[in-house]
Amino acid sequence: MGLINETVQVVSNQQVGPRLHLMVLDAPAIAAGIQPGQFVHMKVPRMEAHILRRPFSVYVRDVEAGTIDILYQVVGFGTDHMTSLQPGEECELIGPVGAVWNPPAQGRCLLVGGGVGAAPLFMLCESIVASDASVDVVLGAQTEAALVCRDRYAKLLGDEPRCATDDGTYGRAGFCTSLVQEALQQAAEEGAPYDYVAVCGPEPLMKIVAGLAADAGVRCEVSMEKRMACGIGACLSCVVDTVDGKKRACVDGPVFDAGKVVW
Amino acid sequence: MVDMSVNLGGLPMKNPVTTASGTFAAGMEYSDFVDVAALGAVTTKGVSLNGWEGNASPRIAETPSGMLNSIGLQNPGVAHLKEVELPWLAQKGATTIVNVSGHSFSEYVQVIEALEDAPVDAYEVNISCPNVDAGGMTIGTDPNSVTEVVGLCRAATNRPLIVKLTPNVTDITEIARAAEAAGADALSLINTLMGMAIDAERRKPVLARVVGGFSGPAVKPVALRMVWECHKAVKVPLLGMGGISNGTDAVEFMLAGATAVAVGTANFFNPHATQETIDGIYAYCERHGVGRVADLIGALEC
Numbered sequence: 001m002g003l004i005n006e007t008v009q010v011v012s013n014q015q016v017g018p019r020l021h022l023m024v025l026d027a028p029a030i031a032a033g034i035q036p037g038q039f040v041h042m043k044v045p046r047m048e049a050h051i052l053r054r055p056f057s058v059y060v061r062d063v064e065a066g067t068i069d070i071l072y073q074v075v076g077f078g079t080d081h082m083t084s085l086q087p088g089e090e091c092e093l094i095g096p097v098g099a100v101w102n103p104p105a106q107g108r109c110l111l112v113g114g115g116v117g118a119a120p121l122f123m124l125c126e127s128i129v130a131s132d133a134s135v136d137v138v139l140g141a142q143t144e145a146a147l148v149c150r151d152r153y154a155k156l157l158g159d160e161p162r163c164a165t166d167d168g169t170y171g172r173a174g175f176c177t178s179l180v181q182e183a184l185q186q187a188a189e190e191g192a193p194y195d196y197v198a199v200c201g202p203e204p205l206m207k208i209v210a211g212l213a214a215d216a217g218v219r220c221e222v223s224m225e226k227r228m229a230c231g232i233g234a235c236l237s238c239v240v241d242t243v244d245g246k247k248r249a250c251v252d253g254p255v256f257d258a259g260k261v262v263w
Numbered sequence: 264m265v266d267m268s269v270n271l272g273g274l275p276m277k278n279p280v281t282t283a284s285g286t287f288a289a290g291m292e293y294s295d296f297v298d299v300a301a302l303g304a305v306t307t308k309g310v311s312l313n314g315w316e317g318n319a320s321p322r323i324a325e326t327p328s329g330m331l332n333s334i335g336l337q338n339p340g341v342a343h344l345k346e347v348e349l350p351w352l353a354q355k356g357a358t359t360i361v362n363v364s365g366h367s368f369s370e371y372v373q374v375i376e377a378l379e380d381a382p383v384d385a386y387e388v389n390i391s392c393p394n395v396d397a398g399g400m401t402i403g404t405d406p407n408s409v410t411e412v413v414g415l416c417r418a419a420t421n422r423p424l425i426v427k428l429t430p431n432v433t434d435i436t437e438i439a440r441a442a443e444a445a446g447a448d449a450l451s452l453i454n455t456l457m458g459m460a461i462d463a464e465r466r467k468p469v470l471a472r473v474v475g476g477f478s479g480p481a482v483k484p485v486a487l488r489m490v491w492e493c494h495k496a497v498k499v500p501l502l503g504m505g506g507i508s509n510g511t512d513a514v515e516f517m518l519a520g521a522t523a524v525a526v527g528t529a530n531f532f533n534p535h536a537t538q539e540t541i542d543g544i545y546a547y548c549e550r551h552g553v554g555r556v557a558d559l560i561g562a563l564e565c
Contacts, residue, residue: 003295005534043532049328051479051532094534227321229330229531234288236308236337237323246316246337251292 001033003094003232010089011067013082017148019074020116021083022059028066030095034058036123037223037255040068040095041231047081053094054078055228055250057120057200059149071119071148097231099255101221103128107195108187109135110218112180112209114201115142118149120223120254121200122156129156133195136183137161140176140201144169177208184216194218199258210258220258224249265548266555267541269303271523272448272500273423274385276303276358279517279556280541283504283527284309284362284387284427285334287537289348290355296534300356301541303523307348309364309389312373314340318394319471324460329479329506330528331458333394333472336364341377353382360425362387366397368412375419384423387502388416388447391429391454393476400454403429406441417446425502428452428493435489436496443497450493451502451525453486479528480506487519494520494561508536510543517544517559 008027016022030040041053060069074080085091101124103109109128111121118139128135139161141147147170153161162179163171172179180197187193197213199206200223213220226238226249233251240249241262247253267278281304282290289307290299299305317337324331338344344361352359361383365371375386390412392399402408413426426442428435430453439450455476460469468474486505493501503521507513508529516524529536548556 003534005296050325051328051528052323052325052330053532227323229323229332229528230286230292230534231531232534233292234308235286235323235332235531236317236334237332239317239320239322239337241320 001096003097004029005092005094006030007090008093010085010087010091012087013085015083017146018143020146020148021072021074023070023072023082023085025068025070025093026066027068027093030093031061031066031068032063034061034068034096035100036127037100037120038096038098039254040093041097041228043092044078044082045085045089045091047078050078052229053231055231057223059119059122061123071116073116094231097250099251099253101198101255103131103198104133104195106132108192109133109196109198110138110180110183110194111135112138112176112197112199112201113149114140114176114205115146117201117223118153121198122149122152124198125153125156138176138179138183140164140205142166175205177205177212180209181212184212184218188216206258207263210261214259221255222258222261223254224256224261225254265545265553267545269522269557271385271423271502272425274304274358274360276523278303278541279523279544280513280537281306281360281502281523281525282530282537283525284389286527286530289344289352290357291348291351293530293534297537299352302357302537304358304360304384305352306360306387306525307344307362308338309336309362309392310338310341310344310374311336311364311366312341312370312377314338314343321469321471324469324475326458326460326477327481329477329481331460331470331475331477332455333470333475335394335472336392336399341374345378345381349381349383358384360385360387362389362427364389364392364398366395368415370398371412372415372419375416379420385425386416386420386422387425387427387451388413389427391427393429393431393455393457393474394472400429400431403438404432406437409438409441410445413442413445413447423448425449425451427454429454430485430489431457436492439493439497443499447499449500449502449522450497451504452493453482453489453505456482456485478506480508482506483512487515490516490521491519491563507540508533510540510547513540513544514547514559517556518561518563520561522560
């Protein structure tokens with residue numbers, strides 16, 4: 001679908017973890033059209049001196065209810081202000097923006113989500129579960145309380161995702177990259193190597209996972225986040241360095257072939 | 264009915280509203296929101312001869328009621344513009360102003376020469392970009408350089424020639440007079456103000472290039488003052504810009520002396536800003552019994 005600028009309503013807005021909040025928005029047009037990997041560009045109300053919109057990936061969408069869920073982490077003025085939005089308040093969303101994930105139609109997929117990076121992979125996970133491909137999920141977070149997507153993934157997969165926490169309060173202690181390395185290795189040893197890796201999270205995590213996938217000869221996609229102004233491809237603020245030159249994170253991405261990103 | 268047409272130095276515009284170069288690309292990205300043919304003109308992103316990579320990231324910073332950018336005139340070159348964007352604009356029926364950039368005097372001329380057989384309605388010569396090391400603002404702050412480059416561009420085309428001025432000078436009217444004397448048909452102002460933002464926690468600049476161009480609603484008072492000064496200093500028409508987000512802002516610029524106006528940073532937070540500005544000017548004219556929008560030009564009562 002083309003882009004729309006939809007006036008939407010906050011349905012709920014609650015803290016779900018340390019600095020982590022979940023906002024449900026009544027956004028029927030965008031909910032109907034958005035695809036895994038795409039994002040929305042939000043004009044947050046009541047912060048006029050902060051003029052720019054904020055881009056957010058969509059965690060969950062419910063086409064029937066006409067809602068989308070945004071999982072956001074408080075990192076600055078804008079996201080802090082967002083926590084004050086009340087049910088019923090209106091904001092503007094441009095969407096659906098950006099390139100989609102490209103999982104294989106068949107074969108094995110590995111999804112790696114670091115921190116709030118678990119959210120933009122969930123719709124992808126749903127689509128793979130519904131396809132002829134299989135999927136494993138690795139999630140990493142600083143601490144157990146920040147693994148806020150774990151339950152939803154477990155329900156979707158019918159099994160626990162593999163988890164790591166920096167402080168060892170849940171799953172493997174340390175970064176989730178060791179779980180990724182093991183998963184890739186194990187799959188190769190079983191003679192059923194992965195066909196696809198998708199990763200979203202802090203840039204250092206994505207860089208390491210992209211490297212592990214490249215070493216294992218597995219196609220990998222990453223979702224890049226950069227400072228954005230227009231969010232629709234015009235201003236060239238959010239460029240990502242690639243082997244094909246500078247590309248716009250908003251419309252050429254946010255999903256990129258990891259092999260093309262110059263880290 | 265309000266007559267919304269204006270004439271910007273030989274460029275007929277169906278209404279006074281265009282886009283500030285660099286905020287609208289060539290309009291394709293906004294086509295889900297804006298009918299480019301409904302605008303007075305589309306002013307395209309600055310184009311150089313062979314294309315530029317632009318600056319390192321981060322390229323933007325949000326600041327109170329504004330923003331900084333240091334894109335660095337990233338563009339794919341004039342051949343791409345001719346092949347892709349200009350035919351699209353022509354097919355849509357848009358009036359097109361091409362913003363021309365260069366690292367040297369001769370590059371400006373070469374870009375214009377390359378565009379002379381393309382569907383272009385006017386040129387805007389960018390001697391005011393603060394984000395490149397050669398060309399741009401380094402030219403636009405020196406009256407002698409302005410005289411020379413505008414003279415060379417003037418000799419290269421009979422099309423309307425708009426010269427875009429930087430506010431980063433002691434006296435903008437001195438630059439305005441130099442551009443007018445060298446043959447500019449119109450002047451556009453202001454380009455962005457040089458600024459910077461600092462992340463105190465990290466003791467680092469926010470922008471990779473440290474400094475950048477400041478734009479948005481915060482700069483409007485400076486831009487209005489400079490349009491008003493230039494209106495008194497030169498006879499050529501002015502294309503006013505700097506923080507225009509709606510019809511009221513646009514009317515203020517016209518009262519200060521602008522013949523036309525450009526919507527810039529507002530496109531980033533409101534993709535409908537251009538059309539809303541046109542509608543807002545129209546509504547103002549109706550409310551004030553103004554039959555011709557051109558009657559607003561310089562109509563400030565001091």
